[in-house]
Amino acid sequence: MTEPLLSVEDLRVHFHTDAGVVKAVDGVSWSVAPGETLGIVGESGSGKSVSALAVMGLVPVPPARYESGRILFKGRDLIAADEKERRAIRGKEISMIFQDPLTALNPVFRVGHQIAEVIQAHEKIGRIPARAKAVELLGEVGIPNPRQRAREYPHQFSGGMRQRAMIAMALALDPLVLLADEPTTALDVTVQAQIMDLLIRLQADRGTAIVLITHDLGLVAGHADRVLVMYAGKVAELGTIDDVYYRPRHPYTLGLLNSLARMDQRRTDRLRPIIGQPPSLIRVPPGCAFHPRCPFATDVCRRDVPALEPKDGPDHLAACHHADQVELQQSPAAS
Amino acid sequence: MGKYVVRRLLQMVLVLFGASIILFLALFVIPGDPIATSQGEGHQLDKASHDAIARRYHLDQPLPQQYVGYVGRLLKGDLGESYSYRRPVTTIIREKIGNTAKLAVAAIVLEIALGIIAGIIAAVFRYSFLDVLVTLSTTVAIGVPTFVIGLALQNVFAVNLHWLPLQGQQAGRESIILPAITLAAVNIALVARLMRGAMSEVLRADYIRTAYAKGLSKRVVIMKHALRNSIIPVLTYLGISFGALLGGALITETVFNWNGIGLALVGAIQQQDNPIVLGVVTYGVAVFVVVNLIVDISYAFLDPRIRLE
Amino acid sequence: MTEVAPTQSPAPAGEITLEAGAGGFGNVENEATVLGIRQQTQFGDVRRRFFRHKLAVVGLVMVGLVFLAAIASPVIATRPPKAQDLTNTLQEPSSAHWFGTDELGRDQFSRVIYGSRIAVTVGLASIILALVIGVTLGAVSGYLGRGWDAVIMRTADVFFAFPLIIGAIVVILVMGRGVTPVVISLGIFSWATIARLLRSSILSIREAEYVEAARSLGAGKWRIVTRHVLPNSMAPVLVYAMVSVATAIVAEAALSYLGAGVQPDVPDWGNMISAGQKFFGFKDYLWFFPSMAVVFTVLGFIFVGDGLRDALDPRLR
Numbered sequence: 004m005t006e007p008l009l010s011v012e013d014l015r016v017h018f019h020t021d022a023g024v025v026k027a028v029d030g031v032s033w034s035v036a037p038g039e040t041l042g043i044v045g046e047s048g049s050g051k052s053v054s055a056l057a058v059m060g061l062v063p064v065p066p067a068r069y070e071s072g073r074i075l076f077k078g079r080d081l082i083a084a085d086e087k088e089r090r091a092i093r094g095k096e097i098s099m100i101f102q103d104p105l106t107a108l109n110p111v112f113r114v115g116h117q118i119a120e121v122i123q124a125h126e127k128i129g130r131i132p133a134r135a136k137a138v139e140l141l142g143e144v145g146i147p148n149p150r151q152r153a154r155e156y157p158h159q160f161s162g163g164m165r166q167r168a169m170i171a172m173a174l175a176l177d178p179l180v181l182l183a184d185e186p187t188t189a190l191d192v193t194v195q196a197q198i199m200d201l202l203i204r205l206q207a208d209r210g211t212a213i214v215l216i217t218h219d220l221g222l223v224a225g226h227a228d229r230v231l232v233m234y235a236g237k238v239a240e241l242g243t244i245d246d247v248y249y250r251p252r253h254p255y256t257l258g259l260l261n262s263l264a265r266m267d268q269r270r271t272d273r274l275r276p277i278i279g280q281p282p283s284l285i286r287v288p289p290g291c292a293f294h295p296r297c298p299f300a301t302d303v304c305r306r307d308v309p310a311l312e313p314k315d316g317p318d319h320l321a322a323c324h325h326a327d328q329v330e331l332q333q334s335p336a337a338s
Numbered sequence: 339m340g341k342y343v344v345r346r347l348l349q350m351v352l353v354l355f356g357a358s359i360i361l362f363l364a365l366f367v368i369p370g371d372p373i374a375t376s377q378g379e380g381h382q383l384d385k386a387s388h389d390a391i392a393r394r395y396h397l398d399q400p401l402p403q404q405y406v407g408y409v410g411r412l413l414k415g416d417l418g419e420s421y422s423y424r425r426p427v428t429t430i431i432r433e434k435i436g437n438t439a440k441l442a443v444a445a446i447v448l449e450i451a452l453g454i455i456a457g458i459i460a461a462v463f464r465y466s467f468l469d470v471l472v473t474l475s476t477t478v479a480i481g482v483p484t485f486v487i488g489l490a491l492q493n494v495f496a497v498n499l500h501w502l503p504l505q506g507q508q509a510g511r512e513s514i515i516l517p518a519i520t521l522a523a524v525n526i527a528l529v530a531r532l533m534r535g536a537m538s539e540v541l542r543a544d545y546i547r548t549a550y551a552k553g554l555s556k557r558v559v560i561m562k563h564a565l566r567n568s569i570i571p572v573l574t575y576l577g578i579s580f581g582a583l584l585g586g587a588l589i590t591e592t593v594f595n596w597n598g599i600g601l602a603l604v605g606a607i608q609q610q611d612n613p614i615v616l617g618v619v620t621y622g623v624a625v626f627v628v629v630n631l632i633v634d635i636s637y638a639f640l641d642p643r644i645r646l647e
Numbered sequence: 648m649t650e651v652a653p654t655q656s657p658a659p660a661g662e663i664t665l666e667a668g669a670g671g672f673g674n675v676e677n678e679a680t681v682l683g684i685r686q687q688t689q690f691g692d693v694r695r696r697f698f699r700h701k702l703a704v705v706g707l708v709m710v711g712l713v714f715l716a717a718i719a720s721p722v723i724a725t726r727p728p729k730a731q732d733l734t735n736t737l738q739e740p741s742s743a744h745w746f747g748t749d750e751l752g753r754d755q756f757s758r759v760i761y762g763s764r765i766a767v768t769v770g771l772a773s774i775i776l777a778l779v780i781g782v783t784l785g786a787v788s789g790y791l792g793r794g795w796d797a798v799i800m801r802t803a804d805v806f807f808a809f810p811l812i813i814g815a816i817v818v819i820l821v822m823g824r825g826v827t828p829v830v831i832s833l834g835i836f837s838w839a840t841i842a843r844l845l846r847s848s849i850l851s852i853r854e855a856e857y858v859e860a861a862r863s864l865g866a867g868k869w870r871i872v873t874r875h876v877l878p879n880s881m882a883p884v885l886v887y888a889m890v891s892v893a894t895a896i897v898a899e900a901a902l903s904y905l906g907a908g909v910q911p912d913v914p915d916w917g918n919m920i921s922a923g924q925k926f927f928g929f930k931d932y933l934w935f936f937p938s939m940a941v942v943f944t945v946l947g948f949i950f951v952g953d954g955l956r957d958a959l960d961p962r963l964r
Binding site for chain 3: 485603
Binding site: 059060061090091092093094095098099101103106107108109110111112120121124125156158169172 | 544545547563
C-alpha cells in the first residue's frame with residue numbers, strides 16, 4: 004500500500020438537535036491512496052456520507068460539531084485549516100459528486116456555465132477559454148454535441164447526462180480525490196453501469212483517488228480496492244475486497260452479503276435480509292450497536308463497545324467480540 | 339418563449355375586457371342622478387339643459403350601445419369628462435400622474451433595496467440577533483396600516499423633530515422621503531419576510547451544496563446561486579403587491595396631501611365626480627394588469643424552466 | 648395594505664410530520680431527523696404545534712380581547728359613543744376620559760370600544776362572504792375542471808385585476824357608504840385568491856392515492872369531494888382567510904379614513920382617525936388611540952394566522 008493521500012483519523016461529528024445529540028460519525032478512520040478506490044458501505048443513517056462531507060467542509064456547523072479527529076490532506080489538517088485554505092482545495096484538489104444530479108445542478112444556470120464556473124473559481128482564466136474547456140469536458144464525459152449541450156439548462160438533460168455533467172464539473176481541474184456520494188443510486192440500472200465505467204476510465208487516465216459511498220455492496224465489489232463497512236456511525240469492518248467479501252469478520256457484513264443477490268451464488272438459495280431496523284443515532288444501543296439485530300450477540304456485546312482490531316492480517320480490521328465465530332459461519336459465497 | 343408571451347397577452351386582453359364590463363356597469367348602473375348631484379344641492383336644472391348634459395355624456399343611449407361607445411372611447415384613451423371640472427379625465431390624470439409615479443417608483447426602490455437586503459441578512463444569519471430584529475420588526479410593520487405609519491412618521495419627523503416637511507411638495511426633494519417610506523413600509527416588511535423564507539429554503543437546496551463543493555466563496559454562492567433562485571417568488575409578489583401599492587398610494591397621498599391621482603380620486607369620491615373616480619380606477623386597473631404582464635415575462639427570463647412550457 | 652401573497656404550496660396534511668426537517672444538507676439532516684419522529688394524529692398535532700407557538704397564543708388573547716370589547720361594548724364603554732358634551736370638548740386623556748374627548752365632547756374611549764364592533768363585523772362578515780364565494784367556485788373549478796375551470800379562473804383573473812381598496816371604492820360608489828356595502832365590496836374583491844388557492848390545492852389532492860382509493864371503492868363524486876378532497880385542501884385556505892380578516896379590517900379603516908367607508912357619524916376607527924387628523928400636531932391622542940386599536944386587532948389576527956400556518960405546515964418555519 005502506498006502512502007495515503009487523504010486520511011481521516013478518529014473523526015467524531017455530532018449533531019446537536021432539539022431531540023438530542025446525533026452521533027453521525029463517532030470515531031471513524033479511513034484513508035485513500037492515489038489511484039485507489041475506497042468503498043464506504045452502510046445503510047442510510049449509518050453516517051457514511053458525513054465523513055465525506057466533513058472532508059469537504061460541507062457539514063453545517065452548527066448544528067454539527069467536530070468532537071475530535073483530524074482530516075489530513077497533503078500533510079495539512081483540514082479541520083484546523085481556515086475557510087480560505089479549504090475553499091482553495093474544494094473543487095480543485097478534492098471534489099465531490101452527489102446522489103441526485105437533478106437537484107445538485109442549479110436549475111437557472113446553463114450547464115456549460117456551471118462547469119466553467121469551477122474552472123474560473125480556481126484559475127486565472129477568461130470567460131471564453133473557460134467556456135471552451137467546459138465544452139471539451141462535456142465531450143470527454145461522453146455527452147454528444149457538447150457545444151450545443153453546454154448552452155442548455157439542467158432540466159433539458161436526462162438523468163444520466165446530468166450525472167455526466169456533474170462528473171465533468173468535479174473532474175474539471177483534475178482533482179487528486181473524488182468523493183462520490185451514491186453517484187448512481189438515482190439512475191437506471193443500465194445508466195448506472197455507464198456512469199461507473201466512465202468514472203473508472205477517468206480514474207485510470209488521471210490517477211484520481213475515489214471514495215465511493217454507497218449502500219450497494221455489489222457496486223463496491225465491482226469497482227473498489229478496499230471497503231469500509233459502517234454501522235451506526237462507527238466502522239464495523241475494513242479490509243480489501245477479498246477480505247471483506249470472502250472472509251467477513253463482522254456479523255453485519257455477513258448479513259449484508261447474505262442479503263445480496265450474487266452472480267456466483269446458486270439460484271436456489273434465498274436472499275436473507277437482516278432482521279430489524281438500524282438504530283436511531285440519538286439512542287444508540289449500549290455496547291455493540293449491532294447487538295439487537297445480531298445472531299451472535301452475548302452479554303459482552305450488550306455491555307462493551309467492541310474495539311476495531313486487526314483480524315487475519317494487519318489490513319483487515321473488524322469491530323466484533325465474536326469475530327472468530329463469524330469466521331466459522333461462512334458466507335454462502337465462500338462455502 | 340414567444341408562445342408564452344402571446345398567451346399572456348391574450349389573457350391580459352381577456353382580463354381587461356372583463357374589468358371594463360364591471361367598470362361600465364358601475365358607471366351606468368349607479369343609482370341616482372349624477373347630473374343633478376354634480377350641480378350641487380339646491381341647484382335645479384331645467385329639462386332641456388338636463389337632456390343636453392345627458393347627451394353630452396351619452397347617458398341617453400341604450401346600455402349595449404353605451405358599452406360599445408365606452409370601450410371605443412377607452413381604446414382612444416378617452417376616459418370621459420369630469421362633471422365638476424368639465425375637463426377630460428385623461429388630462430387630469432396626465433397632470434397628476436407624474437407625482438404619483440415619482441412616489442410609486444421611490445417606494446418600489448425602497449421595497450426592493452431594503453426588503454431584499456433585510457431578507458437575505460435574516461436568512462443567511464438565521465436565528466441570529468439580526469434575524470430576530472428583522473423578523474420582529476417586519477411582523478410589527480405588517481400589522482400597522484399605511485395611514486397610521488404616515489401619521490406616526492409625520493408626528494415624529496415633522497412635528498417634533500422638524501427634520502422633514504409635514505406634507506405637500508413645496509420642500510423639493512426632501513418632501514418625498516416620508517411619503518415614500520410610508521407607502522413602502524408594509525411591503526418592505528413583506529418582501530423581507532418572503533425573501534427570508536425563499537432564501538432559507540434555497541440555501542438548503544442540493545445545488546447550493548454543489549456550489550460550495552466547487553470552492554466558490556460564500557458571497558458568490560449567496561449573491562449569485564441562491565439569490566437568482568430565491569428572487570423569483572419575491573418578484574411575483576412585487577407584481578401582485580403593485581395593486582396594494584396603488585391602494586396605498588391613495589392613502590399616502592391623502593395623508594401627505596400629495597398632489598397625485600390618488601388625491602384627485604379621493605376628492606372625486608367626496609364630490610361624487612364619477613367619471614374621475616372610474617377613470618382613475620380604470621387607469622389603475624390597466625396599469626396593474628400591464629405591470630403584472632411585465633413581471634410574468636421577466637420571470638420567464640429568470641427561470642428557464644418556465645420559458646419552455 | 649396587508650395583502651399577503653399566497654406563496655406556500657399546500658402540503659397534504661398527512662405528510663407533514665414525515666417531511667419535517669427534510670431537505671437539510673441532504674443526507675446529513677435526513678439521517679439526523681428521520682429517527683425518533685413518530686407520526687401523530689393530525690388534529691392533535693396541529694393543536695400542539697399551535698399552542699407551542701408563543702406569538703400565536705398571544706395573538707389568540709389579543710383577538711379574544713377585541714371580541715370581548717365588541718360583544719360587551721355597552722358594559723365596557725363609560726359613556727354612550729354618540730353622546731356629546733359641549734362643555735367638555737377636546738379634553739386631553741384623563742381619569743374621566745381615558746382617551747380624551749373630541750371636538751363635540753364625545754368620549755374617545757367609548758368610541759374606540761364601540762369601534763371594535765365595526766371592525767369585527769366587517770372583518771368577519773366580508774371574509775365569510777369571500778369564503779362562501781371562493782370555496783364554492785374554487786371547489787367547482789378544481790373538481791369539475793374543463794369549461795367550469797376556465798370560466799371561473801378567468802373571472803377570478805378579472806377580480807384579481809382590481810386592487811382591493813380600488814375595487815371596493817367602485818362598489819361603494821354604486822351602493823353608497825355603510826357597513827353592508829363595505830362588507831360586500833371587500834368580500835367580492837377577496838374571493839378570487841381563495842378560489843385559486845383551493846383550486847390548486849384540490850388539483851394536487853384529487854390525484855393523491857387515498858382519493859384514488861376512495862374512487863376505486865366506488866365512492867360517489869359528492870362524497871369524495873366533501874369527505875376526502877375538501878377537508879384536506881382547506882388548510883392553506885384557512886390560513887389565508889385568517890390573515891385576510893386582518894387585511895379586511897385594515898381596508899375598512901382605510902376606506903372610512905378616505906371617506907368611502909361607513910357613515911361619518913358611526914363610531915369607527917377609520918372615521919376617528921380621519922376626524923382626529925384635523926387636530927394633528929396638538930391633539931394627537933385623537934388619532935393615536937384609534938390607530939393603536941387597529942394595530943392591536945390586526946396584529947392579533949396576523950399572529951393567529953402565522954401560528955396556524957406553522958402548525959399546519961411546519962416546513963415553512
